[in-house]
Amino acid sequence: MIDSVDTILALVLLSVLFSFGxxxxxxxxxxxxxxxxxxxxxxxxxxxxxxxxGTVFTLVTLLIRGIVIPLCIYLAIxxxxxxxxxxxxxxxxxxLLVGLILIVAAxxxxxxxxxxxxxxxxxxxxxxxxxxxxxxxxxxxxxxxxAMVLGYIVMENGIYLVGTSFxxxxxxxxxxxxxxxxLAGVMIMAVILQNIKxxxxxxxxxxxxxxxE
Amino acid sequence: xVELVFMTPFLTGVIAFFLPRTTGRLxxxxxxxxxxxxxxxxWIRRPIAVFPDxxxxxxxxxxxxxxISLLFFLISIYTIAYLKEADIxxxxxxxxxxxxxxxxxxxxxxxxxxxxxxxxxxATTLASAPLIYTHRSAASLEATWKYVLICSVGIALALxxxxxxxxxxEVGGVDVPVAFSSLTEVAQRLDPLWLKTGFVFIxxxxxxxxxxxPMHTWLPDAHSExxxxxxxxxxxVLLNCAYLGIFKTNKIMQAAGLGNFSGNILIVFGLASMLAxxxxxxxQTEYKxxxxxxxxxxxxxxxFGTGIGGIGAYGAVLCLIHHSLIKSALxxxxxxxxxxxxxxxxxxxxxxxxLMPKTFVTFFGGFVGIAGMPPFGIFxxxxxxxxxxxxxxxxxxxxxxxxxxxxxxxxxxxxxxxxAFSDTGIEIKTNESPNMVWPQFAxxxxxxxxxxxxxGTLYQTIINAVNAVGP
Numbered sequence: 001m002i003d004s005v006d007t008i009l010a011l012v013l014l015s016v017l018f019s020f021g022x023x024x025x026x027x028x029x030x031x032x033x034x035x036x037x038x039x040x041x042x043x044x045x046x047x048x049x050x051x052x053x054g055t056v057f058t059l060v061t062l063l064i065r066g067i068v069i070p071l072c073i074y075l076a077i078x079x080x081x082x083x084x085x086x087x088x089x090x091x092x093x094x095x096l097l098v099g100l101i102l103i104v105a106a107x108x109x110x111x112x113x114x115x116x117x118x119x120x121x122x123x124x125x126x127x128x129x130x131x132x133x134x135x136x137x138x139x140x141x142x143x144x145x146x147a148m149v150l151g152y153i154v155m156e157n158g159i160y161l162v163g164t165s166f167x168x169x170x171x172x173x174x175x176x177x178x179x180x181x182x183l184a185g186v187m188i189m190a191v192i193l194q195n196i197k198x199x200x201x202x203x204x205x206x207x208x209x210x211x212x213e
Numbered sequence: 214x215v216e217l218v219f220m221t222p223f224l225t226g227v228i229a230f231f232l233p234r235t236t237g238r239l240x241x242x243x244x245x246x247x248x249x250x251x252x253x254x255x256w257i258r259r260p261i262a263v264f265p266d267x268x269x270x271x272x273x274x275x276x277x278x279x280x281i282s283l284l285f286f287l288i289s290i291y292t293i294a295y296l297k298e299a300d301i302x303x304x305x306x307x308x309x310x311x312x313x314x315x316x317x318x319x320x321x322x323x324x325x326x327x328x329x330x331x332x333x334x335x336a337t338t339l340a341s342a343p344l345i346y347t348h349r350s351a352a353s354l355e356a357t358w359k360y361v362l363i364c365s366v367g368i369a370l371a372l373x374x375x376x377x378x379x380x381x382x383e384v385g386g387v388d389v390p391v392a393f394s395s396l397t398e399v400a401q402r403l404d405p406l407w408l409k410t411g412f413v414f415i416x417x418x419x420x421x422x423x424x425x426x427p428m429h430t431w432l433p434d435a436h437s438e439x440x441x442x443x444x445x446x447x448x449x450v451l452l453n454c455a456y457l458g459i460f461k462t463n464k465i466m467q468a469a470g471l472g473n474f475s476g477n478i479l480i481v482f483g484l485a486s487m488l489a490x491x492x493x494x495x496x497q498t499e500y501k502x503x504x505x506x507x508x509x510x511x512x513x514x515x516x517f518g519t520g521i522g523g524i525g526a527y528g529a530v531l532c533l534i535h536h537s538l539i540k541s542a543l544x545x546x547x548x549x550x551x552x553x554x555x556x557x558x559x560x561x562x563x564x565x566x567x568l569m570p571k572t573f574v575t576f577f578g579g580f581v582g583i584a585g586m587p588p589f590g591i592f593x594x595x596x597x598x599x600x601x602x603x604x605x606x607x608x609x610x611x612x613x614x615x616x617x618x619x620x621x622x623x624x625x626x627x628x629x630x631x632x633a634f635s636d637t638g639i640e641i642k643t644n645e646s647p648n649m650v651w652p653q654f655a656x657x658x659x660x661x662x663x664x665x666x667x668x669g670t671l672y673q674t675i676i677n678a679v680n681a682v683g684p
Contacts, residue, residue, distance in 0.1 A: 152369070156369060162376050174267075174329060177328070177332040178331070192357055195346075196358065208359075210355060211355055211356060211437075211438075
């Protein structure tokens, strides 16, 4: 039987490659939305013996990571910036190569950690590590402010995946608090994006260079 | 009940968003005084929290809480006068954010659960972001963007670190609540590899928020662009909150017998921060940025002292308390200077001693204190840290420590002399209203009093807080 968790995780890995290769912001936002959905349904299949509270929480996560957060950013940039490219510092082909190297490296190092409860899902840890590194990469290799926010979200998705393998003990109220913080953070970033757009008529972070030593 | 201390400012903060412009000012002071009373009652009664899994009253938390409470009360009085002079468009957002900021910082000091701590620290970032953007200029927009993005990413790493500490429980086969207090008790049984990795991520994450070099880049921008009362809060207490996260994790490391590992990392980051601050202070052109870099220096001193452990950790806690008192007095004074001269540049000021004599006294007094001279408490703290460093054989570390303190003193003194005495022929626009001066005096006098006489309960609480960090 093909493991459903690994199938989902494979899709997540693909979404990383797509996000590295795309030049258009709307496409990037859609990819991140898909990634959010995929990452948040993993706990449903991982089989910790799901309780009602767990299911509800997973659905709320799905709603926030998959719909609310991407929508927030989409609305923030709707008018001016939507037709713009992501202004890469590292080119798309090079980015794709980096993405592949990341995945290979993550798969290579993962078995070296002696993690509990990952024996059933080969791809869980490699995917989490890849997402963390991919988020960092998007933050560094794109000058566009929106792409940077999306990089932050990818990182958060990675941390969420790391967390799912231990989520037996964590209280849902605590996890919900974390989720709320992330949501509020992204909303504040969206507001700042909107203001940057109005003040500079662009969202290129190269324009934000007045404060430095 | 413990939770009331942070629920009160939360509620008044939410209310403040909907109040008409000037009513919020009064609410600020009222909440500040209620908060101070509640904190004092926590000191006296030390109750158990309603949700003991998530919150607890710890010695180090009590120390930070009292500092936060006292500072906020004094700063709120200053803020009323400041808001009358300064032109702030959406004042209710400012006051509301100040109160929410107070609430989240209080939550940091009282949280015991490792994830709740993270939630609270991330919430401080979110609550303080509108404060930095108060002036609505392009520069403040940039500072806010940097602040939110860098701190969020940094703190995300701390979340990863917290999850990894969870792993160390699972691998070690420990089943206790994921709280700092219970983890410290069972630290010996945690898996050392995951614990170490978790500590590194937490240090980098909360270190970003604390302003340790090389993750400090957001700090000078945010502190210089925020209005002065907000800068005073950011520098005086927000940095302490982030430090609390590192301090508590360090306690787990000490209890697990990994104190050398965590101590050495803290020493390296501490010295790096001090050296980075020294290089930027010498060539600084703006006085608020000067103060911000001085905060980075002091956070470096505190990290170094904590890394040394023992008597050094005691010195670090002293530095923490006195840095809050003195630095917030300095930032409030810098607010007066900014209102008076209308310029952020050191060049744009001058002759402060004659033009604003009272502000001159607080600014110069603050400088003397922050430079580590008696009769202010940082002097004692630094002496203890240096003694501790020599006692544990960190001769190179102590050498670099003393060197950077000297360089910073020279650079800082040079700038302060220019501001205070150079005759630039500038006229000033404002007079000094009493409410914009006496909070600074109160802060500085508190520091002097604590230098000569420390109440027994305060001393005992500091000892209780640091006794886990080496002999």
